Amino acid sequence: MAYELNGKTFEADEEGYLVDISAWNEDLAVLIAEDENIEMSDDAWEVVNFLREYYEEYQIAPAVRVLTKAIKKKLGADKGNSKYLYELFPYGPAKQACKIAGLPKPTGCI
Amino acid sequence: MLSTIFAVLFYLATAIFVVGLAYRIRLYATTPAPLKIPTTPAPVTRSGVVARLFREVAFFESLFNSNKWTWLFGWVFHFAMLLVVLRHLRYFTEPVWFWVNWVQPFGKYAGFAMLAGLLALWGRRFLVERVRYISGPSDHLMLVLLIGIAGSGLMMKYVAHTDIVALKAFSLGLIHFNWQPLPADPVLLVHLGLVLVLAFVFPFSKLLHAPGVFFSPSRNQVDNPREKRHLAPWAAALDGDRSQGGSE
Amino acid sequence: MADFDTLKINPLFEIPALEKGAMKDLSPFVAAPNHQEDLGFPGELVDDWQTKAIEKFGELLKKSRALRVYMDGCVKCGACTDKCHYFLGTADPINMPVARQDLLRKIYRRYFTFAGKYFPKLVGAEDLTREVLDEWYSYYHQCSQCRRCSVFCPYGLDTAEISMAAREIMDHVGKGQKYCNEILGKVHKIGNNLGLPEPALIDTLEGLEEDIEEETGVEVKLPVNQKGADILLVTPSADFFAEPHVDGLIGYAKVFHQAGVSWTLSSYASEAANFAMFIGSYEQMKKVAERIRKAAEDLAVKRIIFGECGHAWRVAYSFMNTLAGPFDFLDPAYPVPQHICEFTLDLIEKGELNLDKSANDHMTLTFHDSCNVARGSRMGPTPGGQFEIPRAIVRAVCNNFVDMAADTIHESTFCCGGGGGLLTDDLMEIRVKGASPRMTALQEVVEEHGVTHMVAICAICKSQFSKVMPKYGIGMDRIVSLHQLVSNAIILDGQIGTEPDEETETDTSEDVATA
Numbered sequence: 027m028a029y030e031l032n033g034k035t036f037e038a039d040e041e042g043y044l045v046d047i048s049a050w051n052e053d054l055a056v057l058i059a060e061d062e063n064i065e066m067s068d069d070a071w072e073v074v075n076f077l078r079e080y081y082e083e084y085q086i087a088p089a090v091r092v093l094t095k096a097i098k099k100k101l102g103a104d105k106g107n108s109k110y111l112y113e114l115f116p117y118g119p120a121k122q123a124c125k126i127a128g129l130p131k132p133t134g135c136i
Numbered sequence: 137m138l139s140t141i142f143a144v145l146f147y148l149a150t151a152i153f154v155v156g157l158a159y160r161i162r163l164y165a166t167t168p169a170p171l172k173i174p175t176t177p178a179p180v181t182r183s184g185v186v187a188r189l190f191r192e193v194a195f196f197e198s199l200f201n202s203n204k205w206t207w208l209f210g211w212v213f214h215f216a217m218l219l220v221v222l223r224h225l226r227y228f229t230e231p232v233w234f235w236v237n238w239v240q241p242f243g244k245y246a247g248f249a250m251l252a253g254l255l256a257l258w259g260r261r262f263l264v265e266r267v268r269y270i271s272g273p274s275d276h277l278m279l280v281l282l283i284g285i286a287g288s289g290l291m292m293k294y295v296a297h298t299d300i301v302a303l304k305a306f307s308l309g310l311i312h313f314n315w316q317p318l319p320a321d322p323v324l325l326v327h328l329g330l331v332l333v334l335a336f337v338f339p340f341s342k343l344l345h346a347p348g349v350f351f352s353p354s355r356n357q358v359d360n361p362r363e364k365r366h367l368a369p370w371a372a373a374l375d376g377d378r379s380q381g382g383s384e
Numbered sequence: 385m386a387d388f389d390t391l392k393i394n395p396l397f398e399i400p401a402l403e404k405g406a407m408k409d410l411s412p413f414v415a416a417p418n419h420q421e422d423l424g425f426p427g428e429l430v431d432d433w434q435t436k437a438i439e440k441f442g443e444l445l446k447k448s449r450a451l452r453v454y455m456d457g458c459v460k461c462g463a464c465t466d467k468c469h470y471f472l473g474t475a476d477p478i479n480m481p482v483a484r485q486d487l488l489r490k491i492y493r494r495y496f497t498f499a500g501k502y503f504p505k506l507v508g509a510e511d512l513t514r515e516v517l518d519e520w521y522s523y524y525h526q527c528s529q530c531r532r533c534s535v536f537c538p539y540g541l542d543t544a545e546i547s548m549a550a551r552e553i554m555d556h557v558g559k560g561q562k563y564c565n566e567i568l569g570k571v572h573k574i575g576n577n578l579g580l581p582e583p584a585l586i587d588t589l590e591g592l593e594e595d596i597e598e599e600t601g602v603e604v605k606l607p608v609n610q611k612g613a614d615i616l617l618v619t620p621s622a623d624f625f626a627e628p629h630v631d632g633l634i635g636y637a638k639v640f641h642q643a644g645v646s647w648t649l650s651s652y653a654s655e656a657a658n659f660a661m662f663i664g665s666y667e668q669m670k671k672v673a674e675r676i677r678k679a680a681e682d683l684a685v686k687r688i689i690f691g692e693c694g695h696a697w698r699v700a701y702s703f704m705n706t707l708a709g710p711f712d713f714l715d716p717a718y719p720v721p722q723h724i725c726e727f728t729l730d731l732i733e734k735g736e737l738n739l740d741k742s743a744n745d746h747m748t749l750t751f752h753d754s755c756n757v758a759r760g761s762r763m764g765p766t767p768g769g770q771f772e773i774p775r776a777i778v779r780a781v782c783n784n785f786v787d788m789a790a791d792t793i794h795e796s797t798f799c800c801g802g803g804g805g806l807l808t809d810d811l812m813e814i815r816v817k818g819a820s821p822r823m824t825a826l827q828e829v830v831e832e833h834g835v836t837h838m839v840a841i842c843a844i845c846k847s848q849f850s851k852v853m854p855k856y857g858i859g860m861d862r863i864v865s866l867h868q869l870v871s872n873a874i875i876l877d878g879q880i881g882t883e884p885d886e887e888t889e890t891d892t893s894e895d896v897a898t899a
């Protein structure tokens with residue numbers, strides 16, 4: 027599949043993950059999120075931005091614990107837990123937020 | 137003429153049955169099993185495996201745990217058939233072995249049990265939707281064949297007696313290459329004809345489950361992979377590249 | 385993907401009436417050319433795929449007695465027809481094990497048997513057409529290779545072996561499955577299924593060390609690449625990444641710490657899983673297993689212990705000695721490899737762990753036997769140890785434990801629905817439907833015994849349940865790791881606040897209620 031934005035086409039795999047990570051931009055993130063029925067609140071952006079930073083450093087999305095800890099630091103204890111993350115990204119923070127962040131899908135037994 | 141045809145067919149059927157089966161068994165025995173795949177919990181010793189196979193063959197243990205009706209019908213059919221076959225040894229032995237004589241009274245009734253089991257198994261192929269779905273023409277035909285054999289046998293025993301003295305002379309004649317005439321009794325000819333068909337198709341059909349059960353790795357392997365390295369010859373050849381990873 | 389309704393649990397479980405073709409349109413994403421080529425398979429369906437497929441089939445028949453005997457041995461007795469969770473959940477007749485086998489058997493008969501060559505109609509032999517290949521692709525990816533059918537077949541016919549062979553043939557003609565093959569590529573390149581590189585692994589583990597210290601006040605280490613450690617721990621990479629897996633990993637670390645043994649993870653072999661089993665490739669499976677051998681050699685350890693992972697334990701216990709043995713360079717006093725449960729129970733029995741069972745009093749537990757552990761491996765010296773040992777641990781660390789119905793546990797256990805390379809979103813429908821027998825059994829003990837949580841010792845089971853349980857109205861956090869329970873109960877030497885603790889892993893559970 028592919029995303030269309032401002033007359034440009036962004037190629038994605040069968041499940042909607044961007045093929046070219048570097049092609050990502052914030053408008054595209056909003057578009058992908060719309061596809062997933064997710065509204066990009068400030069908190070959702072915090073998550074997405076953290077994912078991108080972490081990916082930049084480690085070439086992988088952070089583990090759920092790493093993510094919750096980071097969000098706890100940024101947004102406080104009441105939001106730094108997987109329950110809240112699932113509220114933001116009902117299909118799972120790892121997979122859904124990665125898609126919106128333009129990162130490849132984490133694979134494996136998860 | 138008729139006797140000659142039957143005599144020839146009997147030799148042919150025996151040859152195909154023996155050679156075909158031996159070929160198949162050899163194939164099973166010589167094909168390697170690359171991995172340890174016993175369905176666990178499995179015995180941890182050879183003698184445990186022998187016991188497991190014995191329970192499978194004598195009591196149909198797995199089938200018992202699986203489906204009580206199929207087990208009942210299947211077990212009754214198989215063991216009745218065993219008795220019937222043993223009883224038939226009296227046509228091929230002279231003097232008749234003493235234990236074959238013991239079997240006679242049981243074997244007589246076993247014929248009915250065998251037929252009943254077969255009919256019940258066949259009934260399942262029509263009445264149970266799932267079993268109907270998986271039954272192909274050959275599955276039905278195989279049952280028809282066995283039912284025909286059992287039915288014609290019972291006919292001769294209880295309805296239209298055949299000349300068993302002459303029959304025995306014929307069968308002993310086959311064994312000793314001293315051919316005797318076969319009684320031209322239509323029921324007997326049907327009975328023998330169907331048995332011949334059975335012998336012909338055995339090595340090419342699902343009846344191979346009989347030797348197959350002894351070669352099924354999920355049942356005949358010992359559960360000891362940590363203690364003993366199991367290695368198939370073709371797999372051993374792949375070990376050659378090990379040295380690169382080497383232990384230094 | 386998640387667009388079928390919440391499924392009702394069928395309280396009196398019934399064998400469904402057949403619905404032909406119910407699942408024929410479901411098949412997983414096909415592997416991209418690069419996923420295929422990374423494993424040495426053709427990138428896409430080759431032109432002469434029929435010839436190639438038959439050739440490969442013939443080769444496998446020569447190499448595997450199981451395949452040969454299973455192709456001939458079925459009598460169509462029907463004993464297996466109601467034993468597969470995917471059939472029970474979908475009613476599609478091809479999901480009956482014997483019908484699934486027949487997809488391959490009809491080709492076997494046509495090309496490799498006398499009867500099928502000359503009387504194809506009579507014995508149900510068919511030509512290998514594109515339709516057949518598509519059917520293979522669809523239905524051999526609706527089998528989790530759980531071996532439940534093999535338990536009940538009078539000849540032990542194992543559909544798992546047959547679907548492995550079918551997948552191997554498909555890989556060789558260029559029609560592989562994306563999920564498995566992409567992951568295997570990552571194992572070769574990066575060392576684990578996730579694609580978690582060493583720096584990320586180290587960062588994640590350091591985070592966990594902080595968490596444990598914060599919680600207990602004890603400095604518990606999770607070492608990586610520590611040369612000369614006694615024990616190499618090989619665990620599924622999901623243990624580093626996902627929940628509730630990671631709570632299990634913390635449990636292993638605490639147990640090792642308390643036992644006072646030196647241990648290490650390896651970043652080179654940072655994965656217990658061996659998906660090559662799912663695709664039926666001996667060569668790939670060997671390659672993946674050799675990594676563990678090499679890690680053990682390089683780190684000069686004395687023992688290898690596996691973490692909670694079902695199929696990995698089957699490969700480790702049943703195949704590793706064959707694939708990468710002999711392990712004569714390890715300490716012969718211990719079995720190679722050992723399961724973490726064997727290790728933990730041994731310590732418990734020796735009284736070396738200080739356990740406070742009441743730490744798990746907020747839960748009533750039941751245990752899910754993972755199929756590969758239950759039917760493809762063992763723990764301990766006696767048959768059935770794979771059932772008793774994990775349960776003995778649960779009982780030692782919890783006060784409330786209840787088993788599910790007898791015909792759904794031990795060797796009769798129902799697969800979680802996500803095993804065998806099916807744990808991928810594109811197969812969500814079969815995953816949810818295939819979980820229904822297990823969900824039914826679980827619901828029964830929830831209602832009758834007030835069970836609140838189910839324990840598992842398999843990464844796939846844990847992930848699968850946390851995804852599909854909500855479809856049955858059960859909270860996703862109702863699945864826990866066995867060593868998570870151990871972690872809750874264990875009191876480390878010098879641990880602060882030995883009163884029952886408020887664990888991080890339990891504080892999310894309160895409001896996600898069971899329906």
Ligand code: SF4
Nearest residue numbers: 458459461462464537
């Ligand atoms: S139980 Fe075994 S023999 Fe019976 S139909 Fe199933 S696979 Fe065939």
Ligand code: SF4
Nearest residue numbers: 468527528530531533
């Ligand atoms: S191995 Fe398991 S999933 Fe496959 S057919 Fe048998 S019961 Fe079904």
